Amino acid sequence: MVRAFRVYDTLSREVRAFVPRVSPRVGLFVCGLTPYAEAHIGHGRTAVTFDVVARALRRWGYHVFYVQNVTNLDDRLIDRGRAEGRDPLELAEFHFQGWIRSMDQLDARSVNLYPFATDYIPEIIDQVSTLIDRGFAYVVDGDVYYEVSKFPDYGKLSGQKLEALRFGTREEIDPKKRAPEDFSLWKAAKPGEPAWPSPWGPGRPGWHIEDTAITAHLLGDQYDIHGGGTDLKFPHHEAEIAQAEGASGKKPLVNYWMHGGMLQMHGEKMAKSVGNVVSLDAGIRKFGPDVLRFYYLNAQYRSPLNYDEGKSLEEARESYASLVAPYRRLREELLRGGLTRPGRELPPEIAKTATELPTRLDEILAEDFQTREAIAALYGWGRMINEWWSKLEGLSGASLVTLGAPYRWATEVLGLFPERTGAKAPAEFSTLVQLAIETRARARSRGDFAEADRIRQSLLQAGIVLEDQGSETRWQWKRDGVA
RNA sequence: GCCAAGGUGGCAGAAUGGCAAAUGCGACGGACUGCAGAUCCGUUUCCUGGGGGUUCGAUUCCCUCCCUUGGCUCCA
Numbered sequence: 271m272v273r274a275f276r277v278y279d280t281l282s283r284e285v286r287a288f289v290p291r292v293s294p295r296v297g298l299f300v301c302g303l304t305p306y307a308e309a310h311i312g313h314g315r316t317a318v319t320f321d322v323v324a325r326a327l328r329r330w331g332y333h334v335f336y337v338q339n340v341t342n343l344d345d346r347l348i349d350r351g352r353a354e355g356r357d358p359l360e361l362a363e364f365h366f367q368g369w370i371r372s373m374d375q376l377d378a379r380s381v382n383l384y385p386f387a388t389d390y391i392p393e394i395i396d397q398v399s400t401l402i403d404r405g406f407a408y409v410v411d412g413d414v415y416y417e418v419s420k421f422p423d424y425g426k427l428s429g430q431k432l433e434a435l436r437f438g439t440r441e442e443i444d445p446k447k448r449a450p451e452d453f454s455l456w457k458a459a460k461p462g463e464p465a466w467p468s469p470w471g472p473g474r475p476g477w478h479i480e481d482t483a484i485t486a487h488l489l490g491d492q493y494d495i496h497g498g499g500t501d502l503k504f505p506h507h508e509a510e511i512a513q514a515e516g517a518s519g520k521k522p523l524v525n526y527w528m529h530g531g532m533l534q535m536h537g538e539k540m541a542k543s544v545g546n547v548v549s550l551d552a553g554i555r556k557f558g559p560d561v562l563r564f565y566y567l568n569a570q571y572r573s574p575l576n577y578d579e580g581k582s583l584e585e586a587r588e589s590y591a592s593l594v595a596p597y598r599r600l601r602e603e604l605l606r607g608g609l610t611r612p613g614r615e616l617p618p619e620i621a622k623t624a625t626e627l628p629t630r631l632d633e634i635l636a637e638d639f640q641t642r643e644a645i646a647a648l649y650g651w652g653r654m655i656n657e658w659w660s661k662l663e664g665l666s667g668a669s670l671v672t673l674g675a676p677y678r679w680a681t682e683v684l685g686l687f688p689e690r691t692g693a694k695a696p697a698e699f700s701t702l703v704q705l706a707i708e709t710r711a712r713a714r715s716r717g718d719f720a721e722a723d724r725i726r727q728s729l730l731q732a733g734i735v736l737e738d739q740g741s742e743t744r745w746q747w748k749r750d751g752v753a
Numbered sequence: 754g755c756c757a758a759g760g761u762g763g764c765a766g767a768a769u770g771g772c773a774a775a776u777g778c779g780a781c782g783g784a785c786u787g788c789a790g791a792u793c794c795g796u797u798u799c800c801u802g803g804g805g806g807u808u809c810g811a812u813u814c815c816c817u818c819c820c821u822u823g824g825c826u827c828c829a
Binding site: 300301302304314317319344346425429431433435454502504530531533537539540543586588592593596599642643645649714726735737739744 | 755757765766787792822826827
């Protein structure tokens with residue numbers, strides 16, 4: 271049995287109940303990178319958004335096939351490769367590897383397949399040929415164009431009317447096109463560019479065609495969810511609809527269009543062309559993958575999100591620390607005695623809440639993936655744990671595990687509270703820290719607070735934070751977000 | 754100009770045709786502490802862009818204006 275959920279669909283502009291084409295299968299395609307340079311924080315946001323979508327659907331019983339394409343050849347890659355004296359395909363591979371490393375760090379690993387555009391040249395040629403045969407495309411001197419006027423539905427996703435568009439404002443209009451709105455399906459090779467043989471002469475794919483050739487091959491003529499950033503709505507996704515529905519004669523191409531909001535910096539979209547870019551890797555290094563993930567998920571996925579290291583990210587760091595604190599108390603307590611440790615049982619009403627909260631969290635997320643609301647509920651749970659903490663002393667291991675259920679939900683679905691958050695110091699190291707703590711305790715007991723503070727300060731410089739709790743002193747890594 | 758999405762407290766960000774609007778951060782006061790931190794309690798009670806309208810009642814529905822962001826063939 272799969273869980274029902276609702277999702278905002280950009281095409282119908284409403285939150286709709288999700289109905290898979292073939293339950294419990296779900297085909298999910300998300301527009302991925304053109305890796306001509308390092309990925310930035312904005313790319314990371316979209317990746318995490320759809321990572322949570324995939325995680326949630328899998329938890330809810332759907333069998334998700336998540337495909338994220340890689341545009342490993344386009345004009346920018348060719349230009350950049352030329353500027354750097356590198357092969358564009360090799361350049362793409364290089365930056366793609368960086369992307370995968372960032373995804374690993376962010377624990378965003380739900381993608382099943384990253385197809386590269388140039389691995390699907392036969393499928394692309396096949397689809398372009400079909401479009402020509404069906405009268406949607408025409409050939410001019412080795413170039414192939416899509417004739418937009420042949421596809422009456424063009425504009426249905428973005429609400430654009432052709433006659434109101436301003437063509438040629440950013441680029442010269444290609445004089446070979448029959449109409450300014452026509453777009454390139456296949457580009458005739460220029461000297462020195464990577465090229466593949468085709469019925470129209472050597473060349474390479476246009477920007478939009480790889481997506482539909484790949485999805486037709488991997489997910490079928492029609493599939494469930496297509497995701498990407500809102501900036502891709504027009505013309506890219508509009509072109510995808512025109513290509514796929516034109517080629518297959520079936521519509522709709524997808525049942526649900528999901529668009530993630532832009533990450534902004536100084537009130538503008540983060541983009542290389544604007545020059546306000548912070549690389550994803552730099553963000554991860556600076557704030558840590560957990561804080562960054564939290565920052566992304568602490569906002570509505572469709573809304574713009576402002577990136578400000580001194581403000582929004584600092585806030586995220588603080589907020590995440592207080593979200594993690596009760597979880598960490600539980601975890602430490604559990605590590606102390608282990609799962610099987612005997613002790614008191616939870617008051618029934620608390621056990622009940624703990625057991626039911628994950629379901630409530632599922633329900634919250636099932637309403638258009640409101641991660642921020644789920645996080646609010648987790649805060650509520652954390653506060654409950656904190657309030658009850660003194661009364662919960664001496665709990666059994668099983669009781670502690672029960673209290674942790676909402677956090678396990680968050681790890682599974684939101685990717686927060688991963689185990690790597692905890693200090694995994696070698697035993698010898700812990701022993702040394704413990705020794706310092708004991709030395710400090712003796713100093714404190716004889717009233718030598720200067721010495722005690724000196725020890726605490728030294729440990730802090732080594733990245734270790736001490737906290738006195740009653741007669742006990744605990745330590746943790748500063749990096750974990752508390753200090 | 755056109756299309757789309759938005760405008761809620763110091764900030765981030767929910768919700769709802771009706772108890773002065775969740776949650777978090779920050780701030781302030783208190784408890785605890787040798788100090789700090791963590792935690793707890795209290796305060797941050799005159800916050801829904803402007804103007805109309807519908808309604809017993811609107812932040813929520815309608816109209817209009819203003820503003821912001823994205824897009825109008827490079828974009829996640």
